[in-house]
Amino acid sequence: METSSDAPVVIVREQTRVTSGPEVQQKIIHACRALASILRGTLGPRGLDKGLYKSNGEFAVTSDGARIINDLLIKNPGAKLLVSLGKSQESVIGDGVTSTVLFAGALLDEASRLLRTGVNPLVIVDGYQAALSHALTRLDELEITVAGDDRDLLTQVACTALSGRVAAAESEMFSTMIADALDTVTQQQGDSTRCEAEDVLFDKLEEGTLSDSCLIRGVVWKKRIPLTRMAGVRTDVRIAVLHADLKPPEIRRDAEIEFSEVSAYEEFIAVQEQAREQLAESLLASGADLFCCSGEVDRSVLHKLDAADAMVIADLDEQQLRQVAQASGANVVEHITDLGKDDLGRAASVNAESRQATDEVQDRIIIDGCEGPLVTCLIAGTASADEVIRGLYD
Template identity: 40%
Template sequence: MSEGQGAPPVVIVRPETNVTSGTAVQEKLISAAQAFADILKPTLGPRGLDKMLYKTDGTTAVTNDGAKIVAELMVRHPAAKAFVSLAESQENACGDGVTRTLLVAGELLVEADRLIRMGLHPLTIVDGYLAAMKVVEESIHEFSKSIDDIEGEPILSVAKTALRGKSADQDLDRFAQIIFQATRQITRETSEGLRSEAEDVSMFLLGRKGIKDSHLLHGIQVRRRVLLDRLEGERHNLRVAVIHGDLKPREMHRDVEIEVENPEQLSDFITEENERKVALVENLLRLDVSAIFVSGEIDRDILHHLVDEGVFVADGFDDSELRNLCGVTQANLSSSVHHLISDDIGYAESIHCERRSASDRVEDEIVVIGGERAEIVTIAVGGTEGVAAEEVVRGLHDALRSTTLATRTNSLLPGAGATHIRLAMMVRAAAEQRSDRAKLAMNAFSRALDIVPATLVENAGGDSLDAILALRTSSLEEQVFGIGMDGNVAPVPSDVLHPTDTILNGIIGATETACSLLRIDQVISARGD
């Protein structure tokens, strides 16, 4: 027996550690990714269905929003976690297109699985996918259009496209018009360029009336306790001060003791304190302030003095609400009432204050309208609060993300699967110029893009194979064809538009995620699963 023969093997990991190598790794990752994509598949498009999510805390949610569904899933598999990261990336970048992105990523891995079974090396597939992605990046702008090149109101069309299939679809024209007006109101030129951000639009659930009572406010609406009955009602043409702090006299920062030897000294001390409060009120009145909003507390004596002079006062506003107030009124946020100057004062067209019956939360409502100059607006959503209202708000927010992105980038593409089928044709044409094995991967990439129109057809109850073949033929014509509401191939209506970046970022993210998973050749699990 030779030296060393029969010696025990060297163990470098714990016995329960499981190591998977070879093609079995890709097969497991691809199967997990496909299962994840299949969860979202029925939700795509205007004919997509909703998912009911039952959370661990006992609450439920009903939605067809891909980002919401992914966020609520408690995934364990590493490939599924990669899809969660992809969904978060797409949502943060564009606010829409998460479902399309995950479907493309899943289909890229399914196509890769077929090629691996044919004997292609995973890195060869990666090379082909990256080459195809480069073709997409170079070709997509060939048939994108700027806002000025599209007839009608393209931003309104983007809003309608983003809202179709969501809960807000029940009153599509009203909500699309609200989104369009909100986007137009908050869009402005700044020293850093064009600003159009969805964060400049607040959402307020009325908790009463119906969905059809939803409306746009050129200002903000908040629930805050009304300090005095006399403050209830409506005021017009106000000079507004917004203060991050308390509304009270300066406090001493040193510990002192005051000895009072007789009642006259105590009376003098109280008089001096009152004079300081009166001086503070007089200073505010000299600035001609008629409404004051603060984040901290308000001294009761000062409150009554100001209300006696006809000044509206409200407290307890958080940082985001103060920022919104400044955007509505063009006031400068002051760090202290003692530092307030005339240039800090803003303007409000009206302030409406209404007291409501108390419940387990503050029900009083304050509405501040800034008028046409307001840089912050609020969408007041009617209907009772709950799962349905939350889904409407989520759909409106996604639509706002799309319209503001389209405004900033000034680049739009047709929807209904038309863009994906045309990009697939571009990739297929580029693949014909290759003679290596990467050509097979590029053709697989083009087939993966077909998943978007194919899913639209399936969710509408049609036959995806016949529709894709017909769509490929129709796409050779100058007129843009896509998948209609009935699942048949038809010219894409002019009001079905997506921001270019939503589609492009989705394809890039899906490709990068698929390639990163294909590069894995070994999975080491310390848990043994």
């Protein structure tokens, strides 16, 4: 609806208050300063933990800035911008969320002082842009070139990043773990060096203490073991990775088969069983001891493989197949008939732990001793494991 002067008319509640100009600026800056003040106490090696309580009853104690801003319910648009800034920092860099939010809050605090003295906002923006350009130039001048294979330096950097996340007693152990992990996943490709964060996985042991944590040169899965007899430890394991089902081709669902005699039905069953027998023999002929597949496993084929002391892990997703192939050096095979000895990977050991199944407990399979560029940091303990994993990831 418009008046004769073409000015828009907005209908609002009686208790609604409309503000604009400097008052809005100060309110937004005040909200950003309040958010920064929440994180200020967590900064540094002597930073304090914050207790986070959610409406669903969950409670967490942490000093990680990324975790705190992710769990806070923010309504102010200015404070939401700081949250977005922190999330961008976490996504791109993986660390420094608290420092980023505090630095942005300090810049806004100074901008608030300048605004109160009458300085134009555009002048403040130009000043900050000039300061940014000068800071980047100065950083280039202060740059120190270091060798990528300097293990002592990697250990020191990891130790610094873990300050305040773990006790001093475990800091050295986890720093060494990260240095070992980087040594394993770093690859020289011509004149460049490849080292991806995705090649370092993290998992919880859910038992023991932090000192029981270890580095697995391979993968750790929480999957059901198809047969209890397959549980146990195997050494010098040859691994086949199959993006397929371990069962003979099925008859179409809409197909109808009529048997005029019982002997014809028995012959049909015999042919099906022979197909399963041939499938199991072809799999075993590859020389594999462990079959990792993405699909289902025929029960008859499963028992035949078990009788030959082979192990099967089924129902894996594409990411899990890629990870075990990368760690073991195996090729992901799309068709069972294409599987050969050259497609197999190797692992020093495979430990399949069968445990009583509950809603939260599953069997655990640890594939260790691989030579590929992929590792898993297995963190023991219960209460502090999540916080340690976040610290190690950063």
